[in-house]
Amino acid sequence: NAGVTQTPKFRVLKTGQSMTLLCAQDMNHEYMYWYRQDPGMGLRLIHYSVGEGTTAKGEVPDGYNVSRLKKQNFLLGLESAAPSQTSVYFCASSYLQRNSPLHFGNGTRLTVT
Amino acid sequence: SQQGEEDPQALSIQEGENATMNCSYKTSINNLQWYRQNSGRGLVHLILIRSNEREKHSGRLRVTLDTSKKSSSLLITASRAADTASYFCATDLNSGGSNYKLTFGKGTLLTVNP
Numbered sequence: 500n501a502g503v504t505q506t507p508k509f510r511v512l513k514t515g516q517s518m519t520l521l522c523a524q525d526m527n528h529e530y531m532y533w534y535r536q537d538p539g540m541g542l543r544l545i546h547y548s549v550g551e552g553t554t555a556k557g558e559v560p561d562g563y564n565v566s567r568l569k570k571q572n573f574l575l576g577l578e579s580a581a582p583s584q585t586s587v588y589f590c591a592s593s594y595l596q597r598n599s600p601l602h603f604g605n606g607t608r609l610t611v612t
Numbered sequence: 613s614q615q616g617e618e619d620p621q622a623l624s625i626q627e628g629e630n631a632t633m634n635c636s637y638k639t640s641i642n643n644l645q646w647y648r649q650n651s652g653r654g655l656v657h658l659i660l661i662r663s664n665e666r667e668k669h670s671g672r673l674r675v676t677l678d679t680s681k682k683s684s685s686l687l688i689t690a691s692r693a694a695d696t697a698s699y700f701c702a703t704d705l706n707s708g709g710s711n712y713k714l715t716f717g718k719g720t721l722l723t724v725n726p
Contacts, residue, residue, distance in 0.1 A: 503654070532714075534716075539718060540718065541700065541716045541717055541718040541719060542655075542700070542716040543716075544713055544714070544715075547713075557713065558713070558715075589654055589655070591654075591655075597642055597643070597704060598642065598643050598660065598662065598704070599660075600645060600657035600660055601645075601647075601655070601657060601702075601714065602657070603654030603655045603656070604654050605652075605653050605654045606652075606653070606654055
């Protein structure tokens, strides 16, 4: 099992450009999450999904959109990148919504210039 | 505001010593989880302790939970250089309904010197 796979690993964008981060999991998990990690801020939840076709806002959703068209994939989109979106983005999945550990990918390091 | 806060922010010890990290939180929880993150990698789950549990063990790891003090501690015994990593606590808020959110602290950076 590959677990949770994120692509790409690194990306540099110019302000105003768009991109999509892809997360794929092969554990048949219902729940998937996108977090961002910034120095001194810990991890903050951007959006999450409780199943195929569903999405919900997390703590810091502004400037991001997500889609869960297939159970195994969770896409994070930036329509018009801003320097404040420079961060490391982590995708995670879990079997249950509560009392269940999260399985994380290895992150995407995004720089917006 | 951050729900869970780890203490200390950084800890440096010698190989073989024990390492203790603490986590404090503000509101009632369903469970508290500890994760480890090696540099440049994703987080790896270590232990989950439910609100009705007081202590759990996993190998060299011991986690305690004191809901009256809203705090948890992670003890790593007989530390090894390979334990060098950042450690995060995450709290599952007891908010009811389906508004699920696992909230992470800022982490403790543990350095184990050979």
